Amino acid sequence: MKSFQELGIIDPLQRAIEEIGFENPMPVQEAVIPYLIGEDIDLIALAQTGTGKTAAFGLPLLQKIAVCNIAPNSKSPAALVLSPTRELCLQITNDLISYSKYLDKISVVPVYGGASIEVQIKSLKRGVSVVVATPGRLVDLLNRGAITLQDTHTVVLDEADEMLNMGFMESLNEILSHVPDERHMLLFSATMPKEIGSIAKSYMHNFKEIVVGSRNTANANIKHQYYLVAARHKYLALKRIVDYYPEVYGIVFCRTRAETQDIADKLIQDGYNADALHGELSQAQRDYVMQKFRIGHIRLLIATDVAARGLDVDNLTHVIHYGLPDEAESYTHRSGRTARAGRTGLSIAICHSREKSKIKNIEKVIGREIERQFLPNGMQVCEKQLYNLANRIENEVPEENSEGIEAIMPGIIRKLDWIEREDLIRRIVSMEFSKLLDYYRTTPEIDEADLRGRIPHEKGEGKRDRKNARAEEGMKRLRINFGKSDKLFPDKLIELVNRCCPGTRIKIGKIDLFARFAFFDVEENEADTVINSMNDYEVGGRLINVEYANEDSGREEGRRRKSGRNGKREFRDRDFSFAPPRNSRKDRKKRADKKGSKKGDKKKPFYEKFSK
Known part of the structure; x- marks a missing residue:
């Protein structure tokens, strides 16, 4: 790897970039300078976002202006x-000003929409070496006659795509x-x-x-993943x-x-x-948000593609x-916001089933696989x-000027000395994460979608999801005739x-939950016990039916609903609530065989109604 000096960069520029923290040229700089x-x-240079393109064209541009001793021109910029x-x-603009810190007679002026055009015109009249502009505002200035480009010898198109x-x-x-016509053009994309x-x-x-x-x-330091979920989730x-x-x-x-503001x-x-x-924020608001994000006061910036540029x-x-x-290409630009300056990063896409085809198209363009995650x-x-909390505590080093804390520590220690160590840790964790x-x-x-990208829903659900009837090794997969539409969640199951x-x-x-039923795994040696025990009970007048999951599970569910064996659905309230059962299935069958018989009226209660 060559140094900036070996690339031919003059001393004033080297001094400035060393103060910024540049040590060695990045690949695009080494190739272009x-x-x-x-x-x-x-020249056309193709390189990913965040790879140092500004210095690649900025350093040679400033060096030529300085070496040729081109004075700032109030009529037409040199570049x-x-x-x-x-x-x-x-x-x-900020980068070019930083690079030219030790160069004399170099003036860099930005012109862009959203700011006072009168102020920008005054800056141009004082003389300028390099104008950095957005296309719309520059056209406006040209039409007003506030700037000419007749002496401009270099034009750079950054982020041309x-x-x-x-x-x-x-x-x-x-x-x-x-x-x-004799000008030179540099195109970076x-x-x-x-x-x-x-x-x-x-x-x-x-x-x-x-x-x-x-x-x-895509940048090789970026790991690409996607999740396939229902649009509503x-x-x-x-x-x-x-x-x-x-x-x-x-x-x-x-x-x-x-959508940006809503999220x-x-x-x-x-x-x-x-x-x-x-884009609906004022320039002052945008600057304020970006400044908070740059210094880390905001950890998540919700942005549109255009707003995040730059x-x-x-x-x-x-x-x-x-x-x-x-x-x-927009996916590539987005992902390039992370893993900059040699770091690693993670690009995550949250997709619904109709976006699955886009994954394949993006993989072809970037030449990388996007991994499916659950x-x-x-x-x-x-x-x-x-x-993460444990790591923060472990790595926290008290500041040297923490005399105030040291003064009150003996009292705090005496206050908490009666609590056992494990109990104290448990209380701290509970306070920190109780809401979570x-x-x-x-x-x-x-x-989440199955392997074919389909999201489970009520119609045809049992038929689509028979593959869920596979259990992990050493476990048996069972099926119960209650599901999400009954407000059955994993903790309540x-x-x-x-x-x-x-x-x-x-x-x-x-546990896999669907609208009208659910699958769950139990240890193989306990499967029969669970089936026999649970099938003795009912919930709110509806029999519990637990069986081994197999490919006929969906069809069997349809037959039971059609025959009316399960009776009417009664779970319309907000929470999945179990009313005390009236009796066992065995006794219920006896009553059906002998109408009016008082036999078999023995109850098997199991617990009171759930409350949130």
Whole structure:
């Protein structure tokens, strides 16, 4: 790996970038800089977002202006940098100003929409070396005669693919018509759509193309995953994913402004450290939100694709797609927000069944597999949170100036000295996570798609989900004739099984809930006991039916409903409530055979009505 000095960067620029923290050139910088500090050429560079493209074109650009001693011009800048959004415009401007810290007579001015055009015109009149602009505002300034491009020798299109996606082709043609024919063009992009090829043919001459990595491929340091859930459960899935990663610091991408604000409002209401970023916010509001996110006061930024452009945060851990974008290139741009500067990151997509085809298209474009994942259950989430708390406590080092704490510690120790160590830890954990534990104790399960991408629902449910009749090794899969429509949740199913089987604690494995029935695993040697015991009881006049799960389970359920054997459905209340049973199935059969007989009236109560 070469150093910046070996690449030919002059001392004032080296000094400035060393203070910023640059040590060695990144791959795109090492590939591009030698060409740009030599003869003037047209160049196309393809590299992923966050790989150091600004320095790749910014350092040679500033060096040529300084070496050629080009003074700031009040009429026409020496160089023009075009960016798709005002956020990226400001980011590039700040970077160029930082690089040119020790260069004399270098002036960099940003011009973009959403700010006072009069103030920007005054800045241009004072003289400018480099203008960094969004296309719309620059066209406005050209039409007003506030700027000319007749002396501009270099034009840079940064994030060119995104500019085209945002519909700036007409504005680009207008701007480039004002630039001299002998100018040079540098085009930087993460992907290479057809439109970029048309720009190259129309406005570039004998251009050099440099590809860092492979065309349109994703950053190798990003791990890609997706979850397939029912559309109505996408927000619940988002919460569960965020809870499962306690140290999450990332962006949640939404498709529309309304959805962005809605999701942000829900997360804030549920106690998450989140905020929204979209086009309906004023520039002052956008700057305020982004500043809070940059310094870590916001851990989750809910944003649209356009609003997140130019957000320069190097240590994001996650990018979450709250639904996949229509274009695979947009997925690449989104994912590139994480795993920057050599770090690793995780890109997670929350999809519904109709979006499954998009997964295959994106995999073809990025050349990577997107792994299917299944949502963690409540116990796994709580375990992850608790271990994170333990790690925070373990790694917490008291500050040196903590005399105030030391002064009151003896009193605190005496106050809590009577509590046993394990009991004290248990109390701390309970205080920290009581709300989280209560939430996952009562929350319903989230519908996830089967291997074919289908979400279970009432019609044809038993037929679709016979594959759920497979149990883990050493376990037997059983089927019960109660389900979600009866408000049966995992915790209440576990309690029901153990109430019906007194004297022993039944170990229950995987639980799959559907609308009218449920599957659950028990140890093989306890399966017969569970079936025999539970089938002696009824709930609210409806017989409990537990049997071994097999491929005929769905058809058998249909026959029972059709014959009316189970009687009327009575569970319309909010919670799954068990009324005390009247008698056993055996006695009920006797009464049916001998009408009016008083025999067999012995009751088998098992427990009182559930309450939330």
